Amino acid sequence: MNEQSVPLPASGAARPAARALPDRLADWLPKIVLAPTVVITLVAVYGYMIWTALLSLTNSRILPVWKFIGTEQYTKLFANERWDVAVGNLVLFGGLFILTCLVIGVLMAILLDQKIRAEGALRTIYLYPMAISFIVTGTAWKWLLNPGLGLEKTIREWGFESFSFDWLVNPDMVIYCLVIAAVWQSSGFVMAMFLAGLRGVDQDMVKAAQLDGASMPKIYRRIILPSLKPVFFSAFVILSHIAIKSFDLVMALTGGGPGYASDLPATFMYQHAFTRGQMGLGAASAIVMLGGVLAILVPYLYSELRGKKHG
């Protein structure tokens, strides 16, 4: 850091008299440092949320028009079958995605923690998908999952004629394709978090348990996993943020199809607000989505931050 970032201007002569001022300034300093972020958050998160909420009460079409029509957009939204599909998909996709990532992440972290040779290389391989967006890997995934091009065709050519993997073009199964690709992208990151957590586990306790004759599975179940609870929470926050924002994934893999079978709220909202000239409806869907997220998030954050004080 450079010297300018030390703002205490207290110059020698008046030191005793002015003593109170720097003190008071020092009291305020943390708040001053935090202030820009608070202002930015107030405007760019809460301000825009209010803006969107207001927009959802208008009949805006291609651009915002401030003509208020009450809650009509919400009525339309809840009568919209496609919205039901999108919400249902998010619940299914989000649930499966988070669960699978946690399970795979824990398992791989445990396996990788067994003093493996080439751990570094393996870790990088599991972790790299997080580095690449679906704008880059979308086409490759589309090919792999497409029955006529990818895995199905390849495995059939290897001689397994009856092998079938057509989820991408099957409206009932397409959502699982999204889960597969999403898990591929994020599970390595979760693994890294758990690996880090495992490295932080108190080894003395493990040793003591071993001396007591406890089996390894039991040690994991009783001692190690419970101590990873904070990691579970962090992973949950990061994964749910990824699930809710999943957009590139859908656009790259399925475009929402077949039909609109793989639509998610984020794609629903974007499409209505930006390409279909139904900005009011799009805003309403955004507000419902945000409401849902906050309903889950706020209690969680509250309990987490509360718990901290005692811990």
Next chain:
Amino acid sequence: MVKSQQTLNQRLLRYGLYAILGVAALVYLMPLWVMLLTSLKDVEEIRSGTLFSLPGSLNFDAWAKAWSGACTGSTCEGIAPFFGNSFKIVIPAVAISTLIGALNGYVLSMWRFRGSELLFGAMLVGCFIPFQVILLPMARMLAMLGLANTVTGLVAVHITYGIAFTTLFFRNFYVGLPKELIAAARLDGAGFFFIFRRIVLPLSTPIIVVCVIWQFTQIWNDFLFGVVFSGGDTQPVTVALNNLVNTSFGGKEYNVDMAAALMAALPTLVVYVLAGKYFVRGLTAGAVKG
């Protein structure tokens, strides 16, 4: 455990372990492998072969074309000119958002005041706002500030929606530092910034690495903000990639598309490969302690 007593069973377990990890590694590598193979084939090979068939000969024409010859509309300069744009956006955005995150985390963990926890919680909500929602009000705001369609504006947007994450990382890390360290310095009369610079910051390397990796990845891979908030001639490489992949001149050249995609991903890949070790260390050092 004595080595000589290692039973056959245990050795088998060990082999099984490596087998599982190896297969998993292959699965994770598959999309990248397909992209790499495709980028080295010519168009005819792509059409006639399967995804996993090897190219007849190593052929880097597609890479050369994607780098500097592929056309979008009337310009044929590949994606090379856009790398500079991306770096011009990513470097300041990552640096500033990391610095702000560090300061915020420092305040929120060591200089708590009444309501600071509430502020932190309120800030975190920013992580969950879908970016599609904020495009229009943000465009309006940038115009009011005179930053519409400028690099500065785009950097500001990335910082705005990055600080929630960076703050989260730093705060959780600093919460884990021993309190006595700071308490002693304060008793000695050290000021806010002095403690930050001399005591806290030198301890922060692991979390800075985590934060920089995270932010670099997020911002480098961003398409939505890049396409909406950049001017026509300051577009980041993801936008150029999108244009290139969605452009065809009589038949799709998948090899060029794949080569371009791999090149666009290269900086983030390099960061992960080089800094991956520190990443897990950084996480170990506290980011995951909740």
Next chain:
Amino acid sequence: MKTLKTCLSGLALSVACATASAGEVEVLHWWTSGGEAAAINVLKQEMEAAGHTWKDFAVAGGGGESAMTVLKSRAISGNPPSAAQIKGLDIQEWGELGFLSPLDEVAAAGQWDSLLPQVVSDVMKYDGHYVAVPVNVHRVNWLWANPEAFKKANVEVPTSWEQMIEIGPKLKEAGYVPLAHGGQAWQDATVFEDIALAQGPDFYRKAFVEHDEATLKGDTMIKVFNTFRKVRDLIDADASGRDWNVATSMVINGQAAMQLMGDWAKGEFTAAGKTAGTDYICAPAPGTEGMFTFNIDSLAMFQQSDDSRIEAQQDLARLVMEPKFQETFNLNKGSIPARQGMDRTPFDSCAHASMDAFTASAESGSLVPSMAHGMSTSSRVQGAIYDVVTNFFNTSDMSAEDAVDKLARAVNASL
């Protein structure tokens, strides 16, 4: 002061500031591929020859979805581009919001009213004033066929939907996918619209222009949906998500026998070095002989504050209507010029057929706006129709009776 600012912000300083009238045009479009890119390049060169600066703002992909998002945020931040690729009823929406700039002087000087057919000029005008320039007229109801496939299967190119469905198994037997298709909502809607048009232009107009509820729910619409379902059997299993030009290349490569697509597909055939009439056949979509579903691409002009930019914009509008651009653009794009009375000789047989059908259908009243391409209705209603159509096409358990009910409800809700 303003000019100075433009000069400084412009890329090519020397050109932009050389003459008082020279200005910059920024054009937002997604004509980045093949022939259309070459065509837009011609316009760029002409603008530069006139002393203006061309700032290309191309956002490729997704039928302009990203481009529209960019346009909206530019508009809301108060600096829209000079011109943007907007079409159909969206022009009216932008006009209503007061963003578009009238082109009356250029239009009067260029006698647009006499050069453009009424159906075209109606789309280009908001409130009686020209606010956009047409670049072409696409015919959507085309059937592209690979003659070899038909020879091998020993069948004729279908002229009715009954025939179309009948020849399917024979083409399959001969080793072809009968119909190349990409499972994206707009492509589903394109096929659907062809089937609807085969029920007659009056039915089509009642359903997709007037949104008459009885028609949307009626027996004819049920029939349309039932035919639509049968057409699904002609398509291969992997169609979901496929891009239209990939489907076209299936016809070119001899994997598939036919494709139902607008005349932009011709650009792919041309680029592959194929000749109309011998290597591939262009025929009207089954049952729509003599009818014409039009899809007009256009550049809408956005209000600018700077004088030199306004001047450049007016020049752009003038140049787009010039025969030279209209010819080059349409030769490349596969469509026909919007400007009438042009020399036909450079165009191929498919384009000639399209021109004849355009004139004839305008007289017989069977010239209709395309629903699938945003000509007949706003993007809101279009989206509602898309949803029902694509959902029906992709789920096997919805009956045609249910579908028409949903269609009527969805259209009503979006009006």
